[in-house]
Amino acid sequence: MSEKQFQEHVIALAHRLGWLVYHPFDSRRSAPGFPDLVLVRERTLFRELKSATGVLSPPQRTWLAALRTSGADADVWKPEHLMSGVIERELRGRGTK
Numbered sequence: 001m002s003e004k005q006f007q008e009h010v011i012a013l014a015h016r017l018g019w020l021v022y023h024p025f026d027s028r029r030s031a032p033g034f035p036d037l038v039l040v041r042e043r044t045l046f047r048e049l050k051s052a053t054g055v056l057s058p059p060q061r062t063w064l065a066a067l068r069t070s071g072a073d074a075d076v077w078k079p080e081h082l083m084s085g086v087i088e089r090e091l092r093g094r095g096t097k
Contacts, residue, residue: 001079003051007036009082010049014039017091033059035067035074045090046074054078 001009007023014021014037022038024030035046046067048060056064056076067074081087 001051003049003054006051006079006082007049010037010047010077010087013082013088014091017041017088019091031059031063033057033061033063035060035063039091042093043073046072048074048076050076050078052079 011021011023018041020040022040023036024034027034027036036049037045037047039045039047046064048056048064050056064074064076077087
């Protein structure tokens, strides 16, 4: 599954579960490394999406670490998390990885 296909699945699932989803239209004009998705419902999630073999860039690691340090719920999702139900459980508020 490509990262684009994965992202489409995650966004569709989030919308079905009542989340507002923000994804920058053109990340080339955004701060390097900012997470792919901001999801908002009763809490706010920052999620970087990666393909099965994708790795975080240094700016992505910096952003995720800074968000976590500030108390934000920031993490990385990969297709395996979609297939195993982890993403749906997190979006439903029933557990994490």
